[in-house]
Amino acid sequence: MNKFVLVLILFWALNAFAQESVQAAKSTTQEPLTQEYAENYVFADPKQRKIFLNLTAELRCPKCQNQNIADSDAPIAHDMRRKVYQLMQEGKNKAEVIDWMKQRYGNFVYYKPPVNAVTIWLWLLPVLFAIVMLMFFLRRRKPEDDHNIDAKIAQADKMLKDD
């Protein structure tokens, strides 16, 4: 059981570390870039500006692997930033802009995957795995202990008799 606890602590530490480094990466690379690009566009309302920064950070450049459109310098990313701005000026809200992009570039274009029959396994599998492993460990422990105790008693009896 000690080992199990140790593994749990290790996982927790890893997770905390990963989150911290992701945050560090965000604050060093992503933010200044998005700010810089946003300078090209004028917003009457600071809230709109915030939504724009948010959208360009969450929309994915379809040409380059694993860069958002705020980060990427590909021509298509330029075009998409301009389109996001244009759609927002037309009065579209965040969800509508995302839908507009999804209609043309698929689910790939948005960093949050949709939950459907295929993708639900991304969340379910780890949980199922943990449950199965837990059951496996709990089942294995008990009979072995019983068996050991019986064997030990038998051994003790034998030793007593021998004496």
Add this chain to the structure above:
Amino acid sequence: MNKLATYLIPLALFLGLCVFLFKGLYSDPTIRESEVLAKPFPVFELPDLQNERLIHTNEIFTGKVTLINVWGVWCITCAIELPYLTALSGQGLKVVGLYYDQDIDPDFGIKTLSRVRQEVAQMTAKYGNPFAFNIFDIYRDTSLDLGVTGAPETFLVDQNGVIRVHHLGDINPRIWRLKFSPVLSEIAPALEANIAAMNQSITGQPVIAEQGEGGE
């Protein structure tokens, strides 16, 4: 038997994982399904590249199968496929260019229209001119509507203006046979027979070098 299973199950899981990861090594991360397939070509109203007074609309598709080629003079792969596209149009396929220029950025705007026209004329003179005409996608709105991520990209549009093939990258006899031929033989069998015969005659030879000389 039970003991055997405790060895075999992890082994099977491990082998399954190996197969999964091994396949991942050779999978192409850039492959994505097109969102515009089997949908009508997006509504557009854009000027001709050579004559800004001439406005093209979706009516260009009525009655004839059209190959829409998204290209620009700045794109090297587009130049490489021009000779083959020219050969295709020589067989009677209607090829229309959806032209977009990188340097006419609405944010900056550097290149003049006459300069673009001159560059297009130079390039088509050198590598061949497959285009019945070029539509000028000034602000690249139609490209965005088509889900274009770069150039070259090519769309086969049927007589009713519905997109039947969306191809990213250059077009050559192999790609034609793989992606375009099955669809075209369905919507325009006579035309596809001509193109298939042409492909037959140029396979086995270095297509690009061979065709490069024959540009109009």
